[in-house]
Amino acid sequence: MAVVRSLGCVESYQIALQRLDLMRGIILACRYTLPAPLVLRCRQSELISVFERAVARVVLKHPTLHVGLVGEDTDKPCWIRLDQLDLGKHIEWHTEPVRQTQLLDARFTDYQTTPGWKVTVVRSGSAGSIEVILVFNHTNLDGRSAMIFHTNLLQSLQDDRPDLAGEMLLQDHILTLPPESSAMLAPPPELIVQFPVHPNAMRQFLNREVHTPTAQYPRVPTQAHWAPIRATPFQTQSRRITVPRHHLSRLIHACRSHQTTLTGLLHALIAVSLAPLLDFRDAPALSSLTAMDLRRFLPSRPASHPWFRPEEGMSNYVTLATHTFDEHILAQIRESLAGDQLVGPGKDSPFKASPSLVDLIWTTAAQVRKDLEGKLAQGTTNDMIGFSLAVQDWRAHLGEEVQRPRRTSWVITNLGEIDGLPHGKGRPSALPGPSNPLDRSTWSITDTEFVMGANAVSSAICVALAAVRGGDLVLSCSWQDAAVDVAVAEAVVANLERWLTCLRVIDAGRVDGSEGGEGEGVVGLCGANNSTSG
Template structure:
């Protein structure tokens, strides 16, 4: 048995109008739901419901092309707009991670499934494990319809054909494996999701070295369905499922549930994860609301931006691809950096922000350095209660959904100028790092304190609480293309993934485990320019990816940023 992605020649449907306030989704026919997802009953022109839908009309047209390797700004805006407006905009933030992201994990195969003789058995076992895992997560079982209307909708699908979502690749040559992996990740970052009306917004590429006992699993998702932590949860529950199946006699799903790669879904309007505002209390002060309103609506010619902007990095309405650089930090260096962070009362997230600041401030010309703004992505699951009223089944820490926000970090002109002056005065790289170390730690500590203050305030004055006031998201996103970029970078740290939950059993050969992970996001159409993504496997390596849009700035800036991240992590751990 071989599972492959069917690459239909279908173009991504773009939005012609935008959702205003409420988003709809499908429940059982005739059921009206008093929650963010409201049923609509429609028919096709023939009067009959389309196959696979419960009386929902599909809109959009199919074309004889689909775009590979690059996407226009308008395409990304359309995808980002969906990302923003779906789920009442409660947990999406403007410009966060665009619309495509990848969490890649390397799985160790148990001994009894290794070798060419077990190839078919391995693929069948894997498909059943993925199917069981998908059934745990409703957001992996829904489609998106009416993308060109004022009310895009989640649609309940009767089934998911896994042959459209899982691709197996057998790699014969180990010599260029890492290079081919990175090229595949770059390709997947810019490969459009299609047929979203009938296929959930995720796909999986399973890469196997013919001479190795590992599977490299690229889980690619469309951001309206879930966030980075949701993808981490997906891999964790998949690992649990794999190991549960190893010790269970009921390995396979019955044919009523999975047959010929087609999985019968369990999603309903009742088990869709709620929006964040449905389960939490959000507070916005008058001053914060007024500041946000002025920031979004002030005249273009007004004096000063709310944050120091990166307007020298224009938003261009031309096709672009994602530039990507990858870095792996060994566990010894990681532990040394963590110890240094603890000694300075900061974190790896704070340190990565600090490194981005000193690296970019050292590189960029004076005319671009009136100040700098960076961002940090925040997982908001901590503020969602366990089993809230109406959602007693909800476990936020196991929810593959969207519970994310972000915050800004401002660095004033005097601090930026100080970094520039110290960097220019140094005669060597080592001397420069010694001169900048105090500034680096000062910035890293400040970021950590800002994050702590933000989390201590819970949801007060969070962007989430103010997004509901936006009436026309199409205009909102179009306006964003006319404004300066708000920030130069964003740090998204997914933390540590426990890749060996069976470690206490002592028998590593019989169980599944994850040996490494990589987290990558596509380039942003608007918002921040550099995306710094990090994840570590417990007891293993730290992976850091830096991505940015091509053909806007000199790629050497991003390459130097990546080099500086590596150099600083080694320097501070010494």
Template sequence: MSSNMIDRLRSKKSARSLNDKDKVLRKLSPVECLQAAHYSLGAIIGCAISCRYRIPKALLTSDAAAFQVIVENALARAILQHPLFTVGRINTDSKKQYWVRLDQIDLKNHIEWRTVSDQEAYESILHATLEWQVNEPYTNLETQPGWRAAILQSTDSNFIDVVFAWDHTAADGKSGKVLQDSVFTCLNTPDDNAVIFRDRVFEIPNTELTPPLHHLIKLPVSLHFIVGEFGRDIIASMKAKELPHMATWAPIPTEPSKTSMVAMQVTKKALKPVLDACRQHGTTLTGLMHALIAVSMAKRLAEIKASAFLCGTPVCLRQFQKPGHPSIDLNKTAINSVAYWPFTFDEDLVAKFREQINDAETQRDMSTGLEATVWSSAKAIRDGLSAKLDLGTKNDHIGLAKFVKDWQSFVKDHGKTRSYSWEISNLGVIQGKAEGEGDNWAIESATFTQTAPTFGSALTFSVISAKGGDLTVTNTWQDGVVEEELALGVSSDVEGWLNELGNTGSIRFGAVEMSS
């Protein structure tokens, strides 16, 4: 008997035995299967969100063990609010994977505490922790939920950093923000003894698993759309390398590569004027960032390498929840609920960028033309995203997911060439401030980051801010696939331009050498 057949029999036996014990909850939804395929291929590990929590003064003198219990109790209560963070996943190498009920969670397998004595090294250690989280695969997914947390504290500091990381199969980027919102609320809410610990182990109540996305949101597709998209898919696969926007400068690696990360900051002083300028120009921060990244890419990559760019924006679908599940508020639920919206900076626009970049570099007062083009591009992106949202979920690619039966083959077949040069995932603002002026926990800053996908965008920008704080943007890329000089250069450009816009009201596009 072949080893593959033995593995299949084992998988079936595992599913049956679990089903006999009422452990099998449901099959993965089509959207979850897509993420699971990326995970199985090592193409995407997951996401991570770090929040810096200011500790109430009353707890600063707490015994270390007692303080740990308070934080872990809040985290456990938060986890129990999100069923997809309490389940296991079986048959992970099969076409039919299942979520299974777990009886308990042992925090020894999920939470690491770390005290950093070298204050000068603290930020670099936090950075390394975030980078590790989006590179390290999860273990024992059959018996442990796919999440983990690292809690960092500097000696004698008045804050902790809670780094929450999770397998993208279970939930999207906003889900991590929702989880941190839950942690914040639980920290500021008296313990109701809902969670009983025994040596850092707590029981999971028998609650209903979050339904699959297509049970919560209508995803209708017309026959005309289905035929048109499959036709386009065939043509694109035949002519992929001929399309001007293809990111051939970032080839698909034969094996998954390590994700590297750089973080950028837009100061809270500069952030409000930037957002005001976006509103005045009929766009959003996401639209402006796309346009600025395009300018930086246009001047850092030679035309022979990139004559056009395709970029992507994950769009949250939670607002389209249909009636029928009154107990579920998707805006407060961990789930995969995003569609992907593309935008092309075509050859004419990129050529215009390059011409205006040259003018700005050779003549002192010629940045205004490029700035105007940036704003018009940013507005076009905002208008496109608004039109997408006005259409709702009808005839979206996510509605075609139900037709795919073998997701690993699908991902590999569609991942032979890279289409997207970059994407921007913008989670917006995490509140993190309790009502009133009492001695409460508060979120002072936040950082969001993701695995750089093997088959997806060459650069992945992740955006978040805490209320009243700086804006943090991370950029991730694959080592050996994207040149570090390019990734760091684009990041530096965007950070500098956004802060300059916020501080001076305009952007001067300085000289940058193009790579060959």
């Protein structure tokens, strides 16, 4: 058994979550359109072989997909080299739809011999497409890594040729790994960049998070007392919202005209959707998180790892930005909503919102953007990783965490756009579709969905979004069934969907219930409901 390296700080935190059963899987699913020759049902076995070869090439390219893990129940876990990988344990084919929450809630096991990822492929009958569902352990990968997986897989499928089959040792689903295959395992961020922490900030962190007994842990207004931490039972609920691409462009235009981003708008809309559903005593204020990609702060080809390019590296390179919605903001939201009818538990009626509420939404969304700009300007200073390096034993720390109040009410992770077309000679100009129905000579990705599994000690509600370039935006809203009242969560999803799918953008920058014109000073929102269980 050859040790490649010790797990980094974030990786150690994630494996502790896994072993304490506080978190399980994450999904990035994509629908791949088959090239015409492989659509025929009689060529299904050939399709399966082509797919397995393509996955094998991606696995060989990224060491994190083919390293094992030992010491998972100690404070010094390590990545180890594997001699071979049984792809039969990582790729499953189905002819009927698979429930996503079932995949999310499956536990990862056999860490020493089976890396933390799995692909479920669904093809119904002789359909001209397959759904490829990547389920991964956050210890191994982050959302950007999952996107890299799919774009690399798309290219590998497109480039496949029968004469390439002999370029790797793959027989009976067993992939033999080259001797130095894991030498270029992506490094943890703290090995290649500094994470300085101001002394006063570190003292406050140690006093509050490390040295304070759980019974004396401070209660603050922004904590999510409405959703107390419950480690068991562990079951993820998920709902989906689809924003059509023509409407997405209108939303983005509205965000730009109000000096914010789609992420900023989503935070504001969730605050407006959630606040009226909660008792003031449990939620006088709220806080939320935005997941951010650390790769922008990591050096390319550093002297210690001259082969490393962060934009191509698969690992867990996630940091977080915190947003606060204080008592004053929530009081304004509740006051503005006093005469408006939002969807509440058990209700499903259209609602209207006053101009003052719309103004408050855009003001709040703009502040979220300022929070994110501040985080970017701060760089790696006072980042969560700098503080986390002071935690010696994540298992012990999380044992305390489950007994404390939940810090944040929701988290948003925006994966952005996936390029659904392969590169190189013969790259089509557009995705196959009604306007381009005959371009079926290449592989392509036409739809995607990013779904976070529940994290028992993190934010109560997870909102993940992704889109294929030129396609619809898909949001998944997920939560732990035992911790969040399903009626509250579904009301939040319903309200969020109504805002997102029914806003219209006016040339003057105002928002109205019609396609254009001056409007009547009231924002009308229709009651379309596309949410489905994940």
